[in-house]
Amino acid sequence: MCFAKPGAVSEFDAPMQSPAYGMAFQIRGEADGKTRRFVYISPSCEALNGITAEAALADPMALYSLILPEHQERVFAAEQRAVETLTPFDIEVPFRQPDGGVRWCRITSLPRLEPDGTTLWDGVQVDVTERREAEAKAAEDRRRLDQVVETTGLGLWEYDIRADRLTWSDRTKALFGLPAGAEVTFESYRAAIHPDDQGRTLAAYQAARDTPGGSDFSFEHRTVGPDGEVRWVLAHGRVIWDGDQPALVLGSSLDITERKRAEEQHVLLVREMAHRAQNGLAVMMSLVTQSARGAASVVDYEEKLVARMQAMAASQALITEAGGRSLPLDALIDRTLKPFDLDRFDLTPANARIELSPDLAMALALLLHELATNAVKYGALSAANGRVALAWHSEGDGGEVTWREIGGPAPKPPSRKGFGSRLLESALRPRGGAVEVDYHPDGLQSRMSFPLN
Secondary structure (H helix, E strand, O other): OOOOOOOOOOOOOHHOOOOOHHHEEEEEEEEOOEEEEEEOOOOOHHHHHOOHHHHHHOOOOHHOOOEEEHHHHHHHHHHHHHHHHOEEEEEEEEEEEOOOOOOEEEEEEEEEOOOOOOOOEEEEEEEHHHHHHHHHEEEHHHHHHHHHHHHHHHEEEEEEEEOEEEEHHHHHHHOOOOOOOOOOOOHHHHHHEEOEEEEEEEHHHHHHHHHOOOOOEEEEEEEEOOOOEEEEEEEEEEEEEEEEEEEEEEEEEEEOHHHHHHHHHHHHEEEEEEEHHHHHHHHHHHHHHHHHHOOOEEEEEEEHHHHHHHHHHHHOHHHOOOOOEEEEEEHHHHHHHHHOOOOOOOOEHHHHHHHHHHHHHHHHHHHHHHHHHHHHHOOHHHHOOOOOEEEEEEEEOEEEEEEEEOOOOOOOOOOOHHHHHHHHHHHHHHHHEEEEEEEEOOOEEEEEEEEEO
């Protein structure tokens, strides 16, 4: 690049004397496209860059050298592309100030062909430090807001009604089982709502949309991901009107699956307690009858009956006692089944020590109590010589308990799904476990599997 002393002053000299407007300059490029020289630099150069216009014209590198070294190559490359293609030059770079500080400047220049084949580049250098600092602050504020939103687990979304354009944050897509880059539409959102929840969900949205002036809405619904996973979502939204019609809907979504599972478990436990109370008399009457069999005397009968009723009360208290600490599986089985006469159980542990978390212990206690109750009322324990074979073991991160009734009447599958059946199906499921029941002709069999991690 070749630079020379200025000739005539540029026609845009007057308005560019103040640093508030930046520094004006003009470069003349020769017809060969290789030689270029400054022909004008406005006096505001000194206020903007700390060197006079005369000094910059006398030695152009005095101006170029103010650009931080790591950015100079980028400036020269952009300048060369603009010269070769005769397209506007526009770049932002940091300049070193005389006091050692750094100011960001935007340099723009437009080419203008002259009759003699030369090119005049009319340009301006403007301080954009404050704008960049404001942008950086805004970006930092947005980053912090994103962190807050991320911490709360909120997914954000926006629906442009007139353009029929739905925009979801990555978190919202994740709630629906979608990858970050997935395309979403109002129809795909509708399809992702659980079929049983679509009617009331869309009705709540429509009611808010049809309210003159806009309205807020809130509802809970289930989503069904592409892999079939069902999750619960709490959605809040606001319909914004433009003039006399709705234009925009803004909202958030929150995953409440764990809360809903906890609520379902609470309902299950409450119903189980009511179920136990209803069966209490039947169980106690059965205990009275069984205790009377083979009793040598009234005193012997009394001792057996009282002992079994006390064991039953201890089993009822197990849920409360388990709070906050783990329980050994063998101790859980012993306490839960004592009311049903442990002499009628064949216990064969493969692992004597299996530790259960309180919630898993609670679920297994409910299951064993339900199986034993049914065995007393309908199964092997209702027969004089009936027995139950109970085995348990652990392997890796999983545990398993098997229940097998022997010597009782042939079990009959229930004609309808009662509370006991639902309990067997759902008690371990929230904890990653499962219960299998087989109504085998020789006696009911059940396999209870669960994670131990």
